[in-house]
Amino acid sequence: MENNGRSQAELGNKDSAANGSTGPRPFGLHRDAWGRLVLIDAYGRQHTGVDVVRAFPLSDPRRGIAICDAEGRELVWLADLDALPPPLAQQIEEELAKREFVPIIRRILKVSAPVEPSEWEVETDRGRTSFVLNSEDDVHELDAHRALITDAHGIRYLIADIEQLDATSRRLLERYL
Amino acid sequence: MNRTDEKWDALPGPWRKATASPLEAGEVLLAWFEPDLDDHLHYARGLVVLTDRRLLSCSEPAASPVGCGAVRWQSWPLNEGSRLRTDEHGSAAVLELVDGSGRLACWHYTAAQTTAAQQLVQKWASWQQSQQTGSRSDGTLAICPSCGAAIPADAGRCQSCAAGPAKPSLSALFRLASFSRSRAGLIVLGFLLTLAATAASLVPPYLTRPIIDDVIRPWETQHIDNSALALWYLGGLAVAAIVAWALDWAKLYVLAWVSERISADLRAKTYAHLQRLSLEFFGGKRTGDLISRISNDTERLCNFLSINLIDFASDILMIVMTAAMLLWINPLLALAALCPFPLIVWMVARVRGRLLRGYRQAGAAWGAMTSVVADAIPGIRVVKAFAQESREIERFNASNERVFHAANRLNKVWSLFGPTVTLLTTCGLLIVWASGVWQIYLGRITLGVLTAFLALISKFYTRMESMIRMGSAVQRASASAQRIFEILDKQSNVPEPVRPIHPGRLQGRIELRGVRFKYGTREVLHGLDLTVEPGEMIGLVGPTGAGKTTLINLICRFYDVSAGAILVDGIDVRSFPVEEYRRNIGIVLQEPFLFYGTIAENIAYGRPNASREEIVAAARAARAHEFILRLPCGYDSLVGERGQNLSGGERQRISIARALLIDPRILILDEATSSVDTETEREIQAALENLVRGRTTIAIAHRLSTLRRADRLVVVENGHITEIGRHDELLGARGSYARLYQAQMELVYGRDGNGK
Structure with a gap:
């Protein structure tokens, strides 16, 4: 099956005027009895075990969302989440939320040592945790306000706004930025 | 007569002073050059003067001090059969005067005099040509081989290249x-x-x-x-x-x-x-x-x-x-x-x-x-x-x-x-x-x-x-x-033109005229002529070291030609501002280089203000979109020296997307698929087809199958173009291309596979 990304891209854009030529085509998402996500595409074909992913999870999370099949082939491209009918948008957001695990760090409580590997104790939006930082290169400044930390297991932690951190956390973070 | 003397005055000081002009009335001095070695390759200064009818030569009087007038001129009359040629294969080079009967004279010189010797040869060739056609054109390009600046007709050396003296310490x-x-x-x-x-x-x-x-x-x-x-x-x-x-x-x-x-x-x-x-x-x-x-x-x-x-x-x-x-x-x-x-x-x-x-x-x-x-x-x-x-x-x-x-x-x-x-x-x-x-x-x-x-x-x-x-x-x-x-103080060897012509968006017609190129003293391209039409795809074929990559480097203006010229849309590339010219060129190299940054940034490297939609479209066309979606951060994943590890094929597809995004008129593919497996190559080939469409493309590939879509194949061997033609034409010609193709088929299918 040859997937042409461009025509797929039109599927979800019900409200998008730019793709009006082919007309809106509905597609549906639901979970089957085994808890797998099932997509019924514009041609009525059923794809089981699909995955909803963001193309720009950090820089532009609400635009550019793809639904891929189990092999990673793109089935549907949604240019803009906000352009979708609200129930569908909500459903997709729920799916994304289930899939994405990027705790947001609210406070840095302790960094065990000034040299890596160091153990960090942090308070996140999902509760308190600690992780091991392998190298200072794993702390990335995304832009002026945000930073992304990847721990030894590849789990990512986001700092949404460095300015909002308390003084202690900022002092601990300072040398990595 | 007056003009002749004027030219004689252009000779280096010692010669001018030591020798009276031996020229006859009406004889025109064309060029001169100073061989700096004698027949035994010992240092000795000499002078070779080319006029419209003779070649004159004299050597520095060894014992007697210059100025006593003991210079003895030797002279060889020149005619249509006379040819001047240089042989620069050794570390000391030779300028030879030959005619139908054999070698008449030769002069030895070091690499320092190479340019002057070649100019002499070129001057004679263009003089002969102009005599034959009767047109009085200044055939030789008065462009400095190393910096591309125009050279005053008789200066012989580029003023802008003349190195300033080393500055004292403090x-x-x-x-x-x-x-x-x-x-x-x-x-x-x-x-x-x-x-x-x-x-x-x-x-x-x-x-x-x-x-x-x-x-x-x-x-x-x-x-x-x-x-x-x-x-x-x-x-x-x-x-x-x-x-x-x-x-x-x-x-x-x-x-x-x-x-x-x-x-x-x-x-x-x-x-x-x-x-x-x-x-x-x-x-x-x-x-x-x-x-x-x-x-x-x-x-x-x-x-x-x-x-x-x-x-x-x-x-x-x-x-x-x-x-x-x-x-x-x-x-x-x-x-x-x-x-x-x-x-x-x-x-x-x-x-x-x-x-x-x-x-x-x-x-x-x-x-x-x-x-x-x-x-x-x-x-x-x-x-x-x-x-x-x-x-x-x-x-x-x-x-x-x-x-x-x-x-x-x-x-x-x-x-x-x-x-x-x-x-x-x-x-x-x-x-x-x-x-x-x-x-x-x-x-x-x-x-x-x-x-x-x-x-x-x-x-x-x-x-x-x-x-x-x-x-x-x-x-x-x-x-x-x-x-x-x-x-x-280092000047770029690819200098900005003094009076630039702004290329804007080029058509993509490439013309090579007698292109020569040297690394140091070793000439690797010996006068290539080739015209590529806009939108045409050319496959460069030939053994390694034949000069294919050098040719591409010249077209991209990473270097400038030593002699000859490269014209794009009929204009010498040296007349374009370098950056504006390169904006028209997209390159996919064998070893794609990714900078430290996100994938989106890497794709948009040549056009940082590209929108996200354009980036995604380029990635789709390059067949990179789906594997990018599989990465944990999608297009925001960090790659490069300290980033995500990507496979060779994935990196290559990102670099193809990068070339696609700038929508170049001229596309260079330097072994774009040679470092990946055949399955990945198929993916990349598909990506490349999107890229090649409607662009002037020059592709180098060792796997000849890669070039099956090329409009013409150009075989380069030892710095010469030996064959040009379509795949089946060249196969029919039973030349070097046919041999190369045969060899590869044997490699792929075994000796008995018999090609197809």
Whole structure:
């Protein structure tokens, strides 16, 4: 099956005027009895075990969302989440939320040592945790306000706004930025 | 006749003076060249002159001094059959004159004369051609082979390329002044503050005389109470101290700011200049050394400017002002005190040169050490695979030792020099003590004068010493400045045209006219002619080392041709501003390079303002979209040196997307698929098909199957184009392409596979 990304891209854009030529085509998402996500595409074909992913999870999370099949082939491209009918948008957001695990760090409580590997104790939006930082290169400044930390297991932690951190956390973070 | 003489005057001085023009009336001088070797390849200067009817030659009279008129001309008449040719295969080259009967004469020369020899040959060829066609065209391109600037018709050498003389040492430091012009106001302010601060610091020693002579001595000898006066003096001392503190603070801050600014500007300028230099420069440089120049040397200059230069200036001021004050108080004593001064100056002058050399060596050693690291780290996989860690450690240790020894040599000089200066200054103090005590004994001066003198002279010599110690910093800084200006003085070998033609969006018609190219003295392209129509896809085929990549480098203008020309849309590429021209070119290399940054940034490298939709579209067309979605951060995933690991095929597809996004008119594919497996190659091929469509494409590939879509195949062998044609045409011709194809088919299907 040859997937042409461009025509797929039109599927979800019900409200998008730019793709009006082919007309809106509905597609549906639901979970089957085994808890797998099932997509019924514009041609009525059923794809089981699909995955909803963001193309720009950090820089532009609400635009550019793809639904891929189990092999990673793109089935549907949604240019803009906000352009979708609200129930569908909500459903997709729920799916994304289930899939994405990027705790947001609210406070840095302790960094065990000034040299890596160091153990960090942090308070996140999902509760308190600690992780091991392998190298200072794993702390990335995304832009002026945000930073992304990847721990030894590849789990990512986001700092949404460095300015909002308390003084202690900022002092601990300072040398990595 | 008149014109002939004029041309004769263009000969190099010695020849012009030594020889009368041998030309006959109406004979036109076309070109000349100076072979610099004799028949036994010993150095000997000669002269070959080409006119419209003869070739004249003479050699430097060996024994007799030039000017006695003993030059003997040899002459060969030229006709249509005469040919001039150069043979540059050896390290010494030969210019030969041949005709139908055989070789008539030859001249040997070194690589230094290559250009002139080739010009002579070219001149003769174009003269012959113009005689035959009857047209009087200036056939040879008067464009400098190394810089591309137009050469005045008879100058023979490009003015803009003529290298300036090497700058003497310290002047490099003075050239920093050109960077400080924009901050002149603050610098003047800084120096005024320095002047005031120095003056303020001289008040206390000056006040010691009245305190002793007018307060202490009267009380001691006559019990006169001058305590009111004493309070005044003490108050003066306190005020002077506070003023000196405030002025010092302001001075340090202002000058430190200025110097930090200057060295930041210098760093920015050096890096910007470095980025604009041609590829050739980087080919000959070690990365580590360049890094060390930009980081270490500018840092040293900054230190020098911010710390040493301020001290230096205030020391000089202090010395001058103290000396003036000493002379004013008591000239005789002052002269005695300054006795060792000339000796110190002499020593400084002697040691200076040695220090400068030493610091240059130390800088070079440091650069070499950085290079070893910069060399080994990217190649760490090879190091480990061959288990050569210990050898790399040794290599580093060896260069580290060199750094140590270079520093040690400096220290040897320095450790002797420093204490010697101290000894001499102590001598100065001793002289003041001796002569001062003697003069008090004679009653010529008061105790107060002697005390003030001692206070001043010790200040004088302390400053003197610190200034001399600075000498080392000065030398170190000027060595650093030299290393930086070495980069800044380097001209790009791909120069910007003087009168640029703006290409805008090109059609993509490429024309090679007699393109030759040399690496050093080795010519790798021997006159290629080829025309590529807009939108055509050309496959370059041939063995490695045939000159395919060189040709592509020339089309991209990473280098400039040695002779001939490359025209795009009928205009010499050297007339385009380099950046605007390259904006029309997309390149996909064998080893795709990803910068540290997100995938989106990497795709948008050539067009940073591209929208996300455009980036996704480019990635889709390059068949990169789906694997990017599989990465944990999608298009926001970090790649490059410290980022996500991607496979060769994935990196290649990102680099194809990068080329697609800039929508180039000319597309260069240099072995774009050769480092991936066949399955991935199929993916990349599909991606490339999107890329190639409607663009002038030049592709190099060893897998001939890759080139099946090419409109024409061009076979390059040993720097010549040997075959041009479509796949089946070339197969039918049973030439080198057919052989290459056969060989590959055998490799793929075995000997019996029989091609298809």
